[in-house]
Amino acid sequence: MKDQEPREVSASRRAFLRGIPVLTAAAAALPAPALAAHGKHHWAMLVDVRKCIGCQACTVACIQENAVPEGSFRTIVSTYSVKLADGDQPAGTYMLPRLCNHCDEPPCIPVCPVGATFKREDGIVAVDGDRCVGCAYCVQACPYDARFINHATNKADKCTFCAHRVDAGLLPACVETCVGGARIFGDLNDSQGELRRRLDAAKAEVKVLKPEQGTEPRVFYIGLDERFQGKVEGQGTLWQPRKAHG
Amino acid sequence: MTPDIVETVNVAREIAWLPWAVQYFFLIGLSYGAWLVSLPGLVFRRPGWEGISRLALLAALVCGLTAPVALLADLHQPGRFWHFYAYFTPTSWMSWGAFFIPVYLTGLILYAWLAFRPALARHAEEGGKLAGLARRLAYGGHESRKALVAAALLTFVGAALVALYTGVEVMLVRARPLWHTPLLPVQFFVTAVAGGLGLALVFNRALPGGGDPAATRRMAIGLALTQLVALLVGVVWLALGMSGMSPEHAQALAQVAPSANWKVSAVWAVLATVATLALAVWRPGSGLLIGLLALHSAWMMRWTIFIGGQEVPKTGAGYYSYQLPLGPEGLMGIVGTAGLWIFLFVVLTTLLPLDRIGQAQPARG
Ligand code: SF4
Ligand code: SF4
Numbered sequence: 001m002k003d004q005e006p007r008e009v010s011a012s013r014r015a016f017l018r019g020i021p022v023l024t025a026a027a028a029a030l031p032a033p034a035l036a037a038h039g040k041h042h043w044a045m046l047v048d049v050r051k052c053i054g055c056q057a058c059t060v061a062c063i064q065e066n067a068v069p070e071g072s073f074r075t076i077v078s079t080y081s082v083k084l085a086d087g088d089q090p091a092g093t094y095m096l097p098r099l100c101n102h103c104d105e106p107p108c109i110p111v112c113p114v115g116a117t118f119k120r121e122d123g124i125v126a127v128d129g130d131r132c133v134g135c136a137y138c139v140q141a142c143p144y145d146a147r148f149i150n151h152a153t154n155k156a157d158k159c160t161f162c163a164h165r166v167d168a169g170l171l172p173a174c175v176e177t178c179v180g181g182a183r184i185f186g187d188l189n190d191s192q193g194e195l196r197r198r199l200d201a202a203k204a205e206v207k208v209l210k211p212e213q214g215t216e217p218r219v220f221y222i223g224l225d226e227r228f229q230g231k232v233e234g235q236g237t238l239w240q241p242r243k244a245h246g
Numbered sequence: 247m248t249p250d251i252v253e254t255v256n257v258a259r260e261i262a263w264l265p266w267a268v269q270y271f272f273l274i275g276l277s278y279g280a281w282l283v284s285l286p287g288l289v290f291r292r293p294g295w296e297g298i299s300r301l302a303l304l305a306a307l308v309c310g311l312t313a314p315v316a317l318l319a320d321l322h323q324p325g326r327f328w329h330f331y332a333y334f335t336p337t338s339w340m341s342w343g344a345f346f347i348p349v350y351l352t353g354l355i356l357y358a359w360l361a362f363r364p365a366l367a368r369h370a371e372e373g374g375k376l377a378g379l380a381r382r383l384a385y386g387g388h389e390s391r392k393a394l395v396a397a398a399l400l401t402f403v404g405a406a407l408v409a410l411y412t413g414v415e416v417m418l419v420r421a422r423p424l425w426h427t428p429l430l431p432v433q434f435f436v437t438a439v440a441g442g443l444g445l446a447l448v449f450n451r452a453l454p455g456g457g458d459p460a461a462t463r464r465m466a467i468g469l470a471l472t473q474l475v476a477l478l479v480g481v482v483w484l485a486l487g488m489s490g491m492s493p494e495h496a497q498a499l500a501q502v503a504p505s506a507n508w509k510v511s512a513v514w515a516v517l518a519t520v521a522t523l524a525l526a527v528w529r530p531g532s533g534l535l536i537g538l539l540a541l542h543s544a545w546m547m548r549w550t551i552f553i554g555g556q557e558v559p560k561t562g563a564g565y566y567s568y569q570l571p572l573g574p575e576g577l578m579g580i581v582g583t584a585g586l587w588i589f590l591f592v593v594l595t596t597l598l599p600l601d602r603i604g605q606a607q608p609a610r611g
Binding site for chain 1: 260415
């Protein structure tokens with residue numbers, strides 16, 4: 001069974017893990033906080049939409065890892081039924097994993113009235129929970145609906161790229177668990193790394209969501225259909241988590 | 247027709263700026279709008295305006311004191327409001343707003359106190375309710391014109407900053423095309439002034455004898471003007487959107503045009519504005535009705551922009567549907583602010599009854 005594990009995943013995992021001993025050794029020699037300190041890394045993610053099978057394993061892994069309250073999501077695989085004009089079947093399914101893009105020009109940061117939202121030197125956009133007043137201005141400002149107010153903490157919440165795991169040399173939970181091998185996480189500054197190599201190889205095909213917003217997302221997509229790049233035109237989902245769970 | 251794309255799995259994001267926020271923007275708008283109406287009578291001493299200007303000042307005060315409570319309640323961590331002052335963030339208009347509000351309120355309270363001092367003293371002299379407290383508050387009851395003008399200047403600065411920040415804060419949110427239009431602050435301002443006039447008209451009508459008819463007519467003209475401007479701004483908004491001249495407006499229009507709810511809201515808003523305008527022109531005596539209509543339009547506009555705006559998904563298909571919850575995150579927010587408003591109104595008008603405020607009074611030395 002192990003041999004049948006999707007290649008790309010094990011490859012990306014191996015590549016990532018291979019670098020770990022060096023990093024952690026360096027981290028041990030430095031005063032904390034280790035990995036993030038010098039802007040040495042620039043974490044990013046590549047989502048190969050063609051490989052996503054829509055199983056929502058990432059959605060569940062994220063909820064488990066980050067204790068996301070019921071009805072809220074830091075990542076979800078938006079799923080669409082798309083009419084096919086030239087197929088045997090009347091419709092196909094399109095899957096689009098969504099999460100915080102850890103934008104390099106993040107509109108969620110300047111609006112925060114207390115400076116609780118910030119960008120770490122390693123590119124991760126984070127919320128200082130001790131400072132956040134829960135005003136939700138950042139929720140409004142994010143063009144991707146990536147943020148929400150966590151009802152358990154009453155603070156702004158969103159994907160952190162699993163910063164706590166990354167700092168410990170691990171992959172984000174969604175990447176670790178991805179069944180289709182669609183999510184690749186890594187360091188943009190590492191020219192030999194899996195992420196960089198994949199991005200370079202797929203160059204022309206690499207897209208981001210809503211590029212016109214000038215947010216410079218650091219979640220990249222391969223196989224992103226234009227119709228799903230911005231606000232999707234179509235019939236909205238009838239399922240609403242809060243309603244479903246009271 | 248079946249759509250080409252149907253969303254089968256996605257998250258519906260909840261409304262994050264709650265009805266409390268609508269109440270805040272409504273009340274703070276009414277407050278500075280009504281405050282502007284207090285100027286002709288109290289600062290510029292325009293004949294015939296004194297009574298109505300005092301009533302407008304009462305409106306500004308009651309709304310201005312209620313508004314920050316609604317704002318505080320909209321925070322999900324209200325106990326941390328001091329973070330606004332401990333961690334000033336100059337890139338955020340909301341952070342600036344935390345400093346503008348106290349400027350406005352300090353000015354407003356000072357200005358109101360200076361304006362009402364003589365009336366408070368008279369109320370105490372004549373043995374009205376809470377006469378002791380009124381006497382203490384009147385603190386001699388002198389009328390000091392210079393101090394009043396100085397306080398008016400401070401309030402003006404605060405009011406201008408508040409009007410500016412409340413509009414720009416929302417306008418800057420590029421992620422919501424409906425908010426991200428340069429006309430939004432203008433629309434907030436015009437409806438705020440209309441609402442302020444409206445509330446003063448309602449107070450005027452509550453006076454024994456239904457208020458001064460000449461004042462009612464004067465206010466009706468003012469209200470008609472605001473409605474005309476509101477309609478003009480609406481036409482410009484639509485023209486910019488439909489012609490594609492302004493991509494922001496075109497995008498905003500494209501997002502809401504397919505929705506039946508939005509069409510109803512738009513038709514409703516236009517009809518209410520036209521009705522207010524027509525009544526104000528042809529039946530300027532119908533002070534109560536046009537006043538209530540203007541208040542209703544100011545509130546509806548904010549509800550539609552804030553709650554309706556948050557029903558438009560930023561990435562997902564279709565619309566999120568919002569149902570007003572009955573608890574503190576919904577209906578209680580509206581009822582709560584209304585309750586506080588009434589409480590403050592009762593306290594203030596016990597100390598200084600409405601008819602005493604509404605009387606045109608000769609200046610005292
Ligand atoms: S996706 Fe949204 S929350 Fe994440 S960094 Fe960009 S603007 Fe901020
Ligand atoms: S909700 Fe928190 S992180 Fe977001 S803008 Fe407000 S204070 Fe900042």
